[in-house]
Each structure stands twice: as structure tokens, then as C-alpha cells.
Amino acid sequence: EPEVTQTPSHQVTQMGQEVILRCVPISNHLYFYWYRQILGQKVEFLVSFYNNEISEKSEIFDDQFSVERPDGSNFTLKIRSTKLEDSAMYFCASSSSGNNNEQFFGPGTRLTVL
Amino acid sequence: QQPVQSPQAVILREGEDAVINCSSSKALYSVHWYRQKHGEAPVFLMILLKGGEQKGHEKISASFNEKKQQSSLYLTASQLSYSGTYFCGTPRGGFQKLVFGTGTRLLVSP
Numbered sequence: 001e002p003e004v005t006q007t008p009s010h011q012v013t014q015m016g017q018e019v020i021l022r023c024v025p026i027s028n029h030l031y032f033y034w035y036r037q038i039l040g041q042k043v044e045f046l047v048s049f050y051n052n053e054i055s056e057k058s059e060i061f062d063d064q065f066s067v068e069r070p071d072g073s074n075f076t077l078k079i080r081s082t083k084l085e086d087s088a089m090y091f092c093a094s095s096s097s098g099n100n101n102e103q104f105f106g107p108g109t110r111l112t113v114l
Numbered sequence: 115q116q117p118v119q120s121p122q123a124v125i126l127r128e129g130e131d132a133v134i135n136c137s138s139s140k141a142l143y144s145v146h147w148y149r150q151k152h153g154e155a156p157v158f159l160m161i162l163l164k165g166g167e168q169k170g171h172e173k174i175s176a177s178f179n180e181k182k183q184q185s186s187l188y189l190t191a192s193q194l195s196y197s198g199t200y201f202c203g204t205p206r207g208g209f210q211k212l213v214f215g216t217g218t219r220l221l222v223s224p
Contacts, residue, residue, distance in 0.1 A: 033211070033212075035212075042116070042201065042214045042215065042216060042217050043150075043156060043201065043203075043212075043214045044214070045211045045212060045213060045214075048207075048211055056207045056211050058211075091155055091156070101161075102146075102158045102161065103146075103158070103212060104158070105155035105156050105157070105158075106155060107154065107155050108154075108155050
């Protein structure tokens with residue numbers, strides 16, 4: 001069964017460093033998302049991406065964040081200068097349609113900022 | 115604004131039933147239900163698209179009352195594997211950004 005994959009599974013970084021989180025969405029999906037979940041809290045939307053551009057972003061997704069689809073398969077989230085409060089689980093998701101379709105979530109990357 | 119779920123936590127014995135509610139102060143056009151086990155990604159359970167719609171998934175079913183802006187998830191004859199946190203989500207915006215509810219932790223014990 002097709003699945004969303006994410007790398008790395010765990011990333012530890014120093015405050016102020018840049019990190020890139022990688023995702024490979026399901027191959028025929030067209031809509032891509034990043035969510036994050038701070039430990040013990042709910043899943044929060046960060047950004048959606050369609051047709052090679054951001055379609056929507058949340059207040060959390062400020063200038064420190066960027067997303068890219070550098071090739072036909074990868075979808076990346078970059079955090080330019082990490083802060084302590086960026087420590088969270090980051091989930092990538094994809095869906096085949098934007099119209100009330102199931103979003104398939106990847107296993108997540110746990111980001112720890114020291 | 116995020117949907118509010120109740121109860122916040124439930125402890126069941128295997129075989130017991132539970133109901134998890136999700137309500138919103140804003141209109142709900144559809145409701146997505148996910149289950150998340152500790153340390154894992156959310157797993158899709160079902161989508162309810164229309165008011166009055168009911169759906170089933172194994173022994174887990176849900177209803178959607180559009181007028182009351184709420185949805186309920188029913189777990190019958192619970193199994194140990196049902197343990198986890200259940201989130202309802204509703205799309206906001208044009209591209210299905212999901213806003214998740216506050217979550218309900220379910221623990222099923224033997």
C-alpha cells in the first residue's frame with residue numbers, strides 16, 4: 001500500500017541552525033501539507049501546497065519557514081533559524097484531491113532544538 | 115477556531131462502548147475523524163460529508179449533525195487496539211487545511 005515517508009525520523013539541532021525536513025508524498029497525490037504537533041498537544045496546520053505553490057499557510061508559518069518541491073517526488077520544509085519553541089513532531093501529509101479527501105499522514109520527524 | 119471535543123479522556127474496559135463528541139462554534143461542512151497512537155502519525159478513520167450522514171468502520175461509526183454543528187464517534191465493544199487519541203478535524207479555507215479538535219484520549223484496558 002502506498003504511504004507517505006519522512007526523513008529523518010529524529011533531528012536534533014542547536015538553536016539558530018537551519019533544518020530541512022524531507023517528505024516523499026504518495027506518488028499520484030497533488031496536494032501536500034505540513035502539520036506540527038507539540039508534545040501532548042493537538043495537531044496544528046502549518047501550510048498546504050498545490051501546483052508548485054503555497055495555497056494556504058497558518059500564522060505559525062512565518063518567514064522562518066519555507067517549503068519546496070525540488071523534484072517530482074520530494075517535498076521539504078525548511079526552518080531557517082530554529083528556536084526552542086520549534087521543538088515538535090512535524091508531519092507531512094498528502095491527498096489526491098483538495099475536495100474533502102482523506103489526508104494520508106507520514107510517520108513524522110521529531111525535531112528537538114537545544 | 116478549533117472544534118471542541120468531549121470528553122477529554124475516557125477509560126474503558128475491553129468490550130465497553132464509548133461516545134466521543136466534536137462540536138464547533140463555526141459551521142461544519144464536513145468532519146474528518148483520525149486516531150493517533152502514542153508516537154505515531156494520525157490515521158484516517160472516516161469522513162462525514164453531509165448533515166445526517168452516518169458511517170461505519172469496523173465497530174467504529176460516526177454521525178454528523180450539520181445543524182447542531184457537531185459530530186459523534188461511536189466505539190462499540192471496544193478492543194485494546196482502540197486505545198489512542200481521537201481527533202476530529204474540519205476543513206477551513208479552500209484547500210482542505212484541517213483544523214483539528216482538542217482530542218480525546220481513550221484507554222482500553224483488559
